[in-house]
Amino acid sequence: MQISGDLSPKSIFSDRISDVPKSFIREILKVAIDPSVISFAGGLPNRKLFPVEEIKEATNRVLEEYGRDVLQYSNTEGFLELRKYIAQRYLEKQNLDIPVDNILITNGSQQGLDLLGKILLNQGDEAVIEEPGYLGAIQALSVYRASFRPVPVSEEGMALARLKAVMSQGAPKLIYTVPNFQNPAGISYPEANRLGVADLLRNTPTLLIEDDPYGELQFEGEKKTSFKKLIPENTILLGSFSKTVVPSFRLGWLAAPDHILEKLVIAKQAADLHTNNFAQHVIYRYIKDNNFDAHIEKIVSVYRSQRNAMIESIRHYFPQEIKYTKPEGGMFLWVTLPPQMSSMKLFEIAIQDKVAFVPGHPFYINKTEVNTLRLNFSCVDEETIQLGIKRLGRAIIQLPAA
Amino acid sequence: MQISGDLSPKSIFSDRISDVPKSFIREILKVAIDPSVISFAGGLPNRKLFPVEEIKEATNRVLEEYGRDVLQYSNTEGFLELRKYIAQRYLEKQNLDIPVDNILITNGSQQGLDLLGKILLNQGDEAVIEEPGYLGAIQALSVYRASFRPVPVSEEGMALARLKAVMSQGAPKLIYTVPNFQNPAGISYPEANRLGVADLLRNTPTLLIEDDPYGELQFEGEKKTSFKKLIPENTILLGSFSKTVVPSFRLGWLAAPDHILEKLVIAKQAADLHTNNFAQHVIYRYIKDNNFDAHIEKIVSVYRSQRNAMIESIRHYFPQEIKYTKPEGGMFLWVTLPPQMSSMKLFEIAIQDKVAFVPGHPFYINKTEVNTLRLNFSCVDEETIQLGIKRLGRAIIQLPAA
Numbered sequence: 001m002q003i004s005g006d007l008s009p010k011s012i013f014s015d016r017i018s019d020v021p022k023s024f025i026r027e028i029l030k031v032a033i034d035p036s037v038i039s040f041a042g043g044l045p046n047r048k049l050f051p052v053e054e055i056k057e058a059t060n061r062v063l064e065e066y067g068r069d070v071l072q073y074s075n076t077e078g079f080l081e082l083r084k085y086i087a088q089r090y091l092e093k094q095n096l097d098i099p100v101d102n103i104l105i106t107n108g109s110q111q112g113l114d115l116l117g118k119i120l121l122n123q124g125d126e127a128v129i130e131e132p133g134y135l136g137a138i139q140a141l142s143v144y145r146a147s148f149r150p151v152p153v154s155e156e157g158m159a160l161a162r163l164k165a166v167m168s169q170g171a172p173k174l175i176y177t178v179p180n181f182q183n184p185a186g187i188s189y190p191e192a193n194r195l196g197v198a199d200l201l202r203n204t205p206t207l208l209i210e211d212d213p214y215g216e217l218q219f220e221g222e223k224k225t226s227f228k229k230l231i232p233e234n235t236i237l238l239g240s241f242s243k244t245v246v247p248s249f250r251l252g253w254l255a256a257p258d259h260i261l262e263k264l265v266i267a268k269q270a271a272d273l274h275t276n277n278f279a280q281h282v283i284y285r286y287i288k289d290n291n292f293d294a295h296i297e298k299i300v301s302v303y304r305s306q307r308n309a310m311i312e313s314i315r316h317y318f319p320q321e322i323k324y325t326k327p328e329g330g331m332f333l334w335v336t337l338p339p340q341m342s343s344m345k346l347f348e349i350a351i352q353d354k355v356a357f358v359p360g361h362p363f364y365i366n367k368t369e370v371n372t373l374r375l376n377f378s379c380v381d382e383e384t385i386q387l388g389i390k391r392l393g394r395a396i397i398q399l400p401a402a
Numbered sequence: 403m404q405i406s407g408d409l410s411p412k413s414i415f416s417d418r419i420s421d422v423p424k425s426f427i428r429e430i431l432k433v434a435i436d437p438s439v440i441s442f443a444g445g446l447p448n449r450k451l452f453p454v455e456e457i458k459e460a461t462n463r464v465l466e467e468y469g470r471d472v473l474q475y476s477n478t479e480g481f482l483e484l485r486k487y488i489a490q491r492y493l494e495k496q497n498l499d500i501p502v503d504n505i506l507i508t509n510g511s512q513q514g515l516d517l518l519g520k521i522l523l524n525q526g527d528e529a530v531i532e533e534p535g536y537l538g539a540i541q542a543l544s545v546y547r548a549s550f551r552p553v554p555v556s557e558e559g560m561a562l563a564r565l566k567a568v569m570s571q572g573a574p575k576l577i578y579t580v581p582n583f584q585n586p587a588g589i590s591y592p593e594a595n596r597l598g599v600a601d602l603l604r605n606t607p608t609l610l611i612e613d614d615p616y617g618e619l620q621f622e623g624e625k626k627t628s629f630k631k632l633i634p635e636n637t638i639l640l641g642s643f644s645k646t647v648v649p650s651f652r653l654g655w656l657a658a659p660d661h662i663l664e665k666l667v668i669a670k671q672a673a674d675l676h677t678n679n680f681a682q683h684v685i686y687r688y689i690k691d692n693n694f695d696a697h698i699e700k701i702v703s704v705y706r707s708q709r710n711a712m713i714e715s716i717r718h719y720f721p722q723e724i725k726y727t728k729p730e731g732g733m734f735l736w737v738t739l740p741p742q743m744s745s746m747k748l749f750e751i752a753i754q755d756k757v758a759f760v761p762g763h764p765f766y767i768n769k770t771e772v773n774t775l776r777l778n779f780s781c782v783d784e785e786t787i788q789l790g791i792k793r794l795g796r797a798i799i800q801l802p803a804a
Contacts, residue, residue, distance in 0.1 A: 012575070012607055014546070017521040017665050020672055047470040055473065059461040068449040071457065071648040107509060107674040114673045118545065119419040139672040143520065144416070173414070205414055246473040248679040263419050270422055270541040271516045272509040276678050277650040 016123075020142045021135075021362070031351060038388035040375040041356040043183065043331070045243050047379075049299050051286065055246065058285040066281060074277035076269045078105025078253070082284040086239065086253055094226055098237075098255045104264055105275045109213055109238045109252040113140035115271065116174070116209060116236060116254075119263040121146050126172035128163065132334070132363035132372065134183050137176050137211065146173075148365045153185060155325055157193025160200070167200055174207045179227065181214040181330025184363045184374040188328055191224055198230035206234065207260075213240040213252075214330035216296050219304040221328045233257055241283055243331070244296055249279040303331065309382035310375065310389060317393030331378035334360075336371060340401045343373040350395040355388045418525075422544045423537075423764070433753060440790035442777040443758040445585065445733070447645050449781075451701050453688065457648065460687035468683060476679035478671045480507025480655070484686040488641065488655055496628055500639075500657045506666055507677045511615055511640045511654040515542035517673065518576070518611060518638060518656075521665040523548050528574035530565065534736070534765035534774065536585050539578050539613065548575075550767045555587060557727055559595025562602070569602055576609045582626065583616040583732025586765045586776040590730055593626055600632035608636065609662075615642040615654075616732035618698050621706040623730045635659055643685055645733070646698055651681040705733065711784035712777065712791060719795030733780035736762075738773060743801055745775040752797040757790045 031037070062070055077083070083103040090096040106112045113136065121127065121144035129138060131150035138148070149166045152159040158177065166172060177197075179189040189197070201208055210227045228237040240252035256264060268274070286292075310333060314324055323336040335357075337343060343359040350356065360372030380388065433439070464472055479485070485505040492498040508514045515538065523529065523546035531540060533552035540550070551568045554561040560579065568574060579599075581591040591599070603610055612629045630639040642654035658666060670676070688694075712735060716726055725738040739745060745761040752758065762774030779787065 012609070012662075013521055013665055014524050014527075016524075017669060020668050044475055047474050050470045050473045052465060052469045052473065056462060056465045059465070060458060063454060063458045063461070067454045068452045071452045071454065071650045072449050073446055073644075073649045107678075110672075111674040119415055122416050122418075125416075136672075136675070143669065143672050207414070242475075246680075247475045248473045250674060250676070250678045260414075263415055266422050267419060267545065270512075270538070270545050271673070272513040272652060273538070274652070276509075276652045276681055278648075279678055279681065 016143050016145050019145055020139055031356060034354075037351070037354045037356050038380065038384055038391065039356045040377070040380065040388060041358050042376050042379050044379055045247060045331070046299070046302060049302060050246050051290070051295060054286055054290050055282065058282045058289060061289070062278065062281040062285050070278050070281050072277075074274050076265050076274045078103070078275060079277060079280035079284060082280050083253070085284060085287065090255075094223065094229070096226055096229055098228070102258065102261055103253055103255050104261060104268060105280060106252045106254060106268070107250040107272070107275050108242055108247075109211055109240045109254075110136055110140065111250075111271070112238045112252060112254040113137050113209070113211070114143070115264050115267045117141045117144035117146070118267045118271075119260070120144075120173055120207065126170070128166055128172050128175040129365065130158065130177060130182065131365070132184050132360060133176065134178055134211065135362050138365065141176070150365050153182065153187055153189075155187050157187070157189035158197055160193065160196045163197065163200055167204070167206070171204045171206045174209055175201070176209045176211065177227070178211045178214075180212055180224065181217060181327055182332075183214070183330070184332055184358070184360070185334035186325045186327030186330055186332045187334070188224060191222075194225055194227065194230060198227060201234050202231050204234070208235045209238065210235050211238045213238070213243050215239075216244050217300055217303060217331070218329040219300060219307065219327075228255065236260065244292075244299070245283055245286060249276070249283060251275065251279055251283055300329075303378050306377045306380065306382060306385060307333065309385045310377045313386045313389035317390045319393070319396060322396065331376055333375045333377060335373050335375060337373075337396070337399070338401070339371055341371045341399055342369055343371060344369060346373065346395055346399050349398050350392055353391045353395055355391040355395070357392070418545050418547050421547055422541055433758060436756075439753070439756045439758050440782065440786055440793065441758045442779070442782065442790060443760050444778050444781050446781055447649060447733070448701070448704060451704060452648050453692070453697060456688055456692050457684065460684045460691060463691070464680065464683040464687050472680050472683050474679075476676050478667050478676045480505070480677060481679060481682040481686060484682050485655070487686060487689065492657075496625065496631070498628055498631055500630070504660065504663055505655055505657050506663060506670065507682060508654045508656060508670070509652040509674070509677050510644055510649075511613055511642045511656075512538055512542065513652075513673070514640045514654055514656040515539050515611070515613070516545070517666050517669045519543045519546035519548070520669045520673075521662070522575055522609065528572070530568060530574050530577040531767065532560065532579060532584065533767070534586050534762060535578065536580055536613065537764050540767065543578070552767050555584065555589055555591075557589050559589070559591035560599055562595065562598045565599065565602055569606070569608070573606045573608045576611055577603070578611045578613065579629070580613045580616075581629065582614055583619060583729050584734075585616070585732070586734055586760070586762070587736035588727045588729030588732055588734045589736070590626060593624075596627055596629065596632060600629060603636050604633050606636070610637045611640065612637050613640045615640075615645050617641075618646050619702055619705060619733070620731040621702060621709065621729075630657065638662065646694075646701065647685055647688060651678070651685060653677065653681060653685055702731075705731075705780050708779045708782065708784060708787060709735065711787040712779045715788045715791035719792045721795070721798060724798065733778055735777045735779060737775050737777060739775075739798070739801070741773055743773045744771055745773060746771060748775065748797055748801050751800050752794055755793045755797055757793040757797070759794070
């Protein structure tokens with residue numbers, strides 16, 4: 001038997017899989033599992049708010065009403081009633097008119113990102129990514145060997161001058177954004193900034209991914225206009241039940257123009273045929289049989305108080321030169337140390353004092369040493385936040401100016 | 403704003419997605435939905451055998467015992483107890499020793515195929531595919547632009563001379579097989595054929611995908627040896643609960659050597675973080691609280707009777723020159739018409755007489771006119787099988803020799 005010389009054990013893998021960055025966050029989370037550590041490192045919704053009893057009632061009702069039907073193979077697009085509900089909610093809450101045929105159910109937003117990378121990206125195609133940006137999106141698009149063009153985001157939104165410069169070098173294939181209460185920075189794009197981004201993209205072939213897992217978790221302020229409203233033909237809108245109901249079910253969706261949805265359905269069918277149909281029915285039943293808005297308001301109320309506690313504690317315990325974002329919603333807050341300081345060094349000091357967070361570098365493309373860090377406020381109660389931020393303040397004071 | 407000239411609406415998509423064949427079966431199934439049509443076209447397990455009450459009890463117990471824990475985000479590899487059970491069952495049923503760390507839970511076997519294509523295939527890498535072969539595998543591997551090398555399969559297994567010829571042109575990246583009760587042909591690889599395939603692959607870098615969704619649905623005969631036993635370092639074994647419990651939950655798994663599993667976990671994380679953790683617990687609870695082997699025996703008993711009815715009816719109603727396989731398990735039987743006849747023409751005649759099946763051509767690479775067809779016997783009761791095969795026999799007699 002002849003064996004090709006270049007098929008050594010090292011080269012059995014595709015080129016694409018070697019490009020995917022490992023999740024440093026996973027390593028951090030391992031350290032933070034020690035119950036004596038106060039962890040602001042997680043990215044999880046608060047489990048105390050999961051509607052366990054209501055989900056149980058919904059599972060029973062679904063099996064009583066649909067029985068075998070809901071246990072069989074199903075269609076790739078997803079449960080029609082659930083898709084109708086999603087369309088109806090966009091209309092009611094955001095005056096967004098999305099035909100039900102343009103909605104595809106996915107295994108969380110993460111699968112939406114995988115499918116979009118799959119149908120859109122050839123090797124080296126340019127993808128604008130927020131800086132700092134969501135690590136899961138960087139991973140998903142890395143698989144399809146995107147050439148990333150980072151564009152900074154801040155409380156002023158996406159840096160328009162930089163975006164314009166990137167666009168002027170040839171329209172990138174896509175732009176990935178989390179315009180509401182972003183992960184990791186907790187920032188939102190102001191209305192004027194959205195109009196500016198939309199103006200740059202309108203009538204270009206560049207597609208904008210509007211990833212919106214946190215949009216419903218708004219603590220205050222005006223609801224901003226979705227890119228799906230401003231530039232519907234350019235925009236693919238992603239949503240999720242992970243932060244408003246439960247994450248375990250892996251239920252998300254995307255809304256895309258006809259010609260893109262058609263390709264996404266082909267890709268979804270090849271990827272896993274369809275999303276768990278029982279889970280789709282249970283979530284639908286849960287929403288229909290309960291006051292979903294009241295449940296979301298309860299989450300918002302808890303997270304708002306915890307954000308307040310975190311900001312008050314930062315004011316009290318952090319040195320004055322430390323900058324931080326003031327999120328109007330979501331689960332995260334972003335801290336910027338003075339330029340010469342290292343958040344990785346801070347992590348090493350802080351973990352001795354039993355407090356954890358995520359240093360900023362995994363949220364950038366190819367950076368290993370940054371002065372920024374992410375704090376999560378969804379999973380820690382107010383008293384513990386106060387204690388944890390006090391410890392973190394103490395750690396910052398010990399930090400050498402490198 | 404400058405727009406690159408080559409980004410016309412037609413070229414917004416990746417090259418890979420244009421290579422994926424559409425599912426002709428979906429179109430067929432649309433025709434077969436008419437309740438007056440007797441359909442042998444489906445590929446579904448029999449819904450009458452779904453354990454609805456037992457699943458309901460399992461969902462309640464899981465939520466009572468684990469509550470919030472089972473609704474939170476979870477790990478990418480899958481629920482440890484379920485993976486242990488899978489490993490234990492391989493040991494008991496097949497004397498196959500697979501460490502639990504080598505098992506990854508997936509969204510059905512289909513996701514296993516997608517992840518394997520993703521981590522293994524560069525554009526143009528060679529993949530041996532069975533002829534006829536499973537359409538879902540052709541679709542999943544097409545996404546990663548495999549260069550297919552079809553090798554015929556029959557009741558004698560995989561054609562060894564052809565496989566040897568393909569291997570002698572340079573080791574292909576992978577070989578996709580369904581050695582037990584294959585979809586579409588219902589054939590199984592005899593023991594000697596397995597040894598022959600294993601001998602050709604041993605000490606080569608070629609990986610063998612052993613897709614085994616039907617292995618537990620054995621009606622008669624000896625249990626054959628898994629490739630995972632014969633060539634463990636070359637073999638990636640895929641399994642599924644879709645045919646033994648329910649398909650809706652999209653629960654499958656794969657067992658792969660360490661270095662491959664490590665890459666699969668990275669790819670799975672980027673694809674959807676993890677599989678529905680609640681569903682994993684429910685299936686595990688269902689299996690632990692019930693007699694799983696007795697449930698499988700019930701499925702086997704029904705499918706065996708229906709296969710018998712189909713073979714008896716074929717003997718009675720089909721012209722003598724028609725050939726067909728005699729599956730020892732699974733859900734499908736494969737019919738071969740005389741060489742000059744077209745199964746697509748037969749479909750057109752048969753559908754007038756209210757009987758449907760899947761013409762063979764979607765199960766080949768780049769064929770549009772073949773003399774073979776697939777009959778499903780899992781979803782139709784014995785009386786209806788008799789009536790449907792009678793109609794199909796009538797249609798065959800009307801078929802012109804092209």
